[in-house]
Amino acid sequence: MDLLNAFVALSNFVLVPAIAYGSQLALGALGVTLIYGILRFSNFAHGDTMAFGTMVVVLVTWLFQSWGISLGPLPTALLALPFGIAGCAALVLLTDRTVYRFYRAQKAKPVILVIVSMGVMFIMNALVRIILGTNEQNFADGERFIIGAREFKKLTGLNEGLAIKTTQGITVITAVIVVALLFWFLNRTRTGKSMRAYSDNEDLALLSGIDPERVVVITWVIVAALATVAGTLYGLDKSYKPFTYFLLLLPIFASAIVGGLGNPLGAIAGGFVIAFSEVTVTYAWKKVLGYLMPESLEPDGLVQLMSTDYKFAVSFAILLVVLLFKPTGLFKGKSV
Amino acid sequence: MSDTTRKIGLFALVGALIVLTGLMQSWNSALQILNMGLISAIMALGVNLQWGFAGLFNVGVMGFVALGGLATVLVATDPVPEAWKAGGPGILIALLMGAGTIVLASAAYRKLPKGAVRTLALLAILIVGFLAYRWVFDPSVEAVEAINPAAQGNLGGLGLPVLLAWPVGGVLAAGAAWIIGKTALGLRSDYLAIATLGIAEIIIAIMKNEDWLARGVKNVIGLPRPVPYEIDLQESASFVEKATSLGLDPTTASTLWVKGLYAVLFTVVLLVILWMAQMALHSPWGRMMRAIRDNETAAEAMGKDVTRRHLQIFILGSAVCGIAGAMMTTLDGQLTPGTYQPLRFTFLIWVMVIVGGSGNNLGAVLGGFLIWFLWVQVEPIGLWLMELITSGMADGALKTHLLDSAAHMRLLTMGLVLLLVLRFSPRGLIPEK
Numbered sequence: 001m002d003l004l005n006a007f008v009a010l011s012n013f014v015l016v017p018a019i020a021y022g023s024q025l026a027l028g029a030l031g032v033t034l035i036y037g038i039l040r041f042s043n044f045a046h047g048d049t050m051a052f053g054t055m056v057v058v059l060v061t062w063l064f065q066s067w068g069i070s071l072g073p074l075p076t077a078l079l080a081l082p083f084g085i086a087g088c089a090a091l092v093l094l095t096d097r098t099v100y101r102f103y104r105a106q107k108a109k110p111v112i113l114v115i116v117s118m119g120v121m122f123i124m125n126a127l128v129r130i131i132l133g134t135n136e137q138n139f140a141d142g143e144r145f146i147i148g149a150r151e152f153k154k155l156t157g158l159n160e161g162l163a164i165k166t167t168q169g170i171t172v173i174t175a176v177i178v179v180a181l182l183f184w185f186l187n188r189t190r191t192g193k194s195m196r197a198y199s200d201n202e203d204l205a206l207l208s209g210i211d212p213e214r215v216v217v218i219t220w221v222i223v224a225a226l227a228t229v230a231g232t233l234y235g236l237d238k239s240y241k242p243f244t245y246f247l248l249l250l251p252i253f254a255s256a257i258v259g260g261l262g263n264p265l266g267a268i269a270g271g272f273v274i275a276f277s278e279v280t281v282t283y284a285w286k287k288v289l290g291y292l293m294p295e296s297l298e299p300d301g302l303v304q305l306m307s308t309d310y311k312f313a314v315s316f317a318i319l320l321v322v323l324l325f326k327p328t329g330l331f332k333g334k335s336v
Numbered sequence: 337m338s339d340t341t342r343k344i345g346l347f348a349l350v351g352a353l354i355v356l357t358g359l360m361q362s363w364n365s366a367l368q369i370l371n372m373g374l375i376s377a378i379m380a381l382g383v384n385l386q387w388g389f390a391g392l393f394n395v396g397v398m399g400f401v402a403l404g405g406l407a408t409v410l411v412a413t414d415p416v417p418e419a420w421k422a423g424g425p426g427i428l429i430a431l432l433m434g435a436g437t438i439v440l441a442s443a444a445y446r447k448l449p450k451g452a453v454r455t456l457a458l459l460a461i462l463i464v465g466f467l468a469y470r471w472v473f474d475p476s477v478e479a480v481e482a483i484n485p486a487a488q489g490n491l492g493g494l495g496l497p498v499l500l501a502w503p504v505g506g507v508l509a510a511g512a513a514w515i516i517g518k519t520a521l522g523l524r525s526d527y528l529a530i531a532t533l534g535i536a537e538i539i540i541a542i543m544k545n546e547d548w549l550a551r552g553v554k555n556v557i558g559l560p561r562p563v564p565y566e567i568d569l570q571e572s573a574s575f576v577e578k579a580t581s582l583g584l585d586p587t588t589a590s591t592l593w594v595k596g597l598y599a600v601l602f603t604v605v606l607l608v609i610l611w612m613a614q615m616a617l618h619s620p621w622g623r624m625m626r627a628i629r630d631n632e633t634a635a636e637a638m639g640k641d642v643t644r645r646h647l648q649i650f651i652l653g654s655a656v657c658g659i660a661g662a663m664m665t666t667l668d669g670q671l672t673p674g675t676y677q678p679l680r681f682t683f684l685i686w687v688m689v690i691v692g693g694s695g696n697n698l699g700a701v702l703g704g705f706l707i708w709f710l711w712v713q714v715e716p717i718g719l720w721l722m723e724l725i726t727s728g729m730a731d732g733a734l735k736t737h738l739l740d741s742a743a744h745m746r747l748l749t750m751g752l753v754l755l756l757v758l759r760f761s762p763r764g765l766i767p768e769k
Contacts, residue, residue, distance in 0.1 A: 056705070
């Protein structure tokens, strides 16, 4: 019984949140890795792209709510998602036209593109702040829990409750669908294959008649979709505050690099590695250990390895270790 | 237009802008802009050393600036003897143990043959070391933080003159840069960028959370100053007399005098660092750096130790940022870790360097002044513009929203300025020769 209780406590505080967070990071990292693979630079504006897409979703959700449209137990934001993706895609395509294309034509060094993306980051950040402000926005509605802690206790007779939020369930399901679609697209369709060819070897791809501008446009649209989905899921699960999205840049980059930049499978693995380490290192293990250990050995303190504020340090430490010992990441990524 | 007239013209323009601020707004705000402009120029010089001379992409400027601020507290505040007695030795021993664990682990990694034994030994060293460290560290920290938490709760500083904190801030930042450089400088440019971005966030997280060090988010206020206090000046008879003889009221005169003194101090530091940077740029060492920047492989083939040179200039540039950080905290008179934001302290400095002209010290200085001026003045200008736009509108939610959003115009402007300069004048206002 104690063993079961320990497992439930572990699931409730570590496994479920880490899986949800990992899915969000994985979607974000996929966007970063695609840009890196096709356009060949690290996009510092990715966090703010996520914030912009989510902002559109938030605005459309409010509009739907004022019209009385809802999805019943599911959050209305899911209905607004396509509009968010469209808005975000329009913005990134506009940026590509006005900003990035010039440097692509010049074959500028990747580091120049990184600096350019810093400028884009400033502008996107300002746009979100001007349109929506800097405050925390709430746009989640519908049923809060798939299963609440009290119901779970009644159902199983255990001491520990397991609560799964609707948003956590939706996060995982959406992430699975999106990733499946993406991989189907990249591996099965002609356009997807041309993207992979372009990423693997630009010259050969050009020789075989692939239109580079078309590849770039499709990449940006996919990245906008991934960023908006990731941002919306994160916003539903935690809360929407423009500034937190900027800070997400660090764990997202860590995920992409740990998995191997330019490798989509690696981005997903990296997302979960980072999420699980962040949550386990900053979780207070007292409860779980209390069930597992004999009474005399029960710990007095919280058994928290590090306070939650150091979660960046965790993703960063993993990043450094991977870079030092396996510079191309866990899955073989590119190193330009 | 010749090169020199262009330089003089641009600097005169910045000077005129500041004077205009003095005439149109107030001399206090003009001096404020001047002071922060001086500090920004020093930060830009530091980044220019790394990026302009050597092509190192450091986006962790905020971390080094914050370390400089930390140095001010550690040097200038008075020590808290009770706290030292309660937990000082414990904390020091714990930190030494932590460092010892890392040294031991890296020695084990190098000495032991590759295999399962090494992995197990490494894990054992790290886990035992971490547990021992926490076992000593936690009770000491608790003891220190329990002492007079409303006003202190930290170990305090050394009680030395605050001017000493400026070089110490540089040294502290240089030390951190050495650790980072040792691990991350071998990496590709965008990996170095992510690594430095992460380090900066970690430094801020440590400063926010380790209350025993500098009170964390409870902030340290009332830091000692290298210049007299306004209130003392207003009470001094001779100062009041001098002020009235100049036709100023004593309160304004005292604030102006204090800011002016700061400006003199900062100008001296800026001139010294600028002179050193210029000498470095035109020395054989500077030429070697630029050679490495332009073609690493060729420089290596000529027998230059690229990694060592990179480490050297990374440390130097970070130290300059640390000095500027200490100066800024001294000017503010307080350390508030919550106010360090990457957009303001990392990316804004980058805009200064790029706009001014990377690789050119005078360009970096110009960029520092110009961008800081814009950063401060865009907000009132934006508000004025918004008021003009909305003047015909009826009062309502949209009008209030538009007026509120004027505050965010500065980010938009910075992004636009950066993109425009990169596109139409990629070498900056004062290009590298």
